[in-house]
Amino acid sequence: TQLLEQSPQFLSIQEGENLTVYCNSSSVFSSLQWYRQEPGEGPVLLVTVVTGGEVKKLKRLTFQFGDARKDSSLHITAAQPGDTGLYLCAGRNSGYSTLTFGKGTMLLVSP
C-alpha cells in the first residue's frame, strides 16, 4: 500500500504570510498532482509534476517534485483569504491508473 503523508495537517496564518506544505512517501511516483478542495465541493486540480526536481509555478503558488520522485512541496507566497482550503497531494505509481491521496493540509488564511 502506498502512503502519502502530508504535513502539517492544519495551518492557520494571517494574510500576507508565506507558507510551505509537504507531501512525503516512501514510494516512487510516476506523477504527482496537487488539488485544492473547498468544503462541500470536489477537489480542483492545481498542477501535475512528472520529472524529478521539477518546479512549476502557478501565480503565487510554487510546486516542487523531489529529485527521487518520492516527495513534493507547495509554497504559497503572500497568502490571501481566497487560498483557504484543503490542499491534497495525490500520486500515481507507474503501471497503475489510480491515484493515492494524502489526508491533506487544511489551510486557513485570515484577513
Next chain:
Amino acid sequence: DTGVSQDPRHKITKRGQNVTFRCDPISEHNRLYWYRQTLGQGPEFLTYFQNEAQLEKSRLLSDRFSAERPKGSFSTLEIQRTEQGDSAMYLCASSLLRGGLFEQYFGPGTRLTVT
C-alpha cells in the same frame, strides 16, 4: 466544457435503503473514476471505467456496491442496504490521456447521510 457533474448533491436515507448516484463526465473523457471521502481523509479510490469496461475495483467496494457505465458516457453508483458507515462524500472524476498523463478532474460530489 461543462465539467464533471454529479446528481444528487445531497442524499439522506435511512439505513437499509438503496441509493443510486449519477455522474456525467467531461464529454470527451474516456476514463471515469469513483472515490469516497470521509471527514478528515483524502479521497479513497473505489473503481474506474475505461469507456464501458470496469477495469479495477478497490477492496473497499463491498458486494453492496455496484457501478455501471453502460454506454461509456455517464455512470451510476448504487449502494444496496445502506449502513451508517456508508455516510461519506462520493466523488466522481474523469480523465483523458493527454501528454502521457491521465489528469483527473473531479465533480462536486454527492454527500450521503445514512440515518
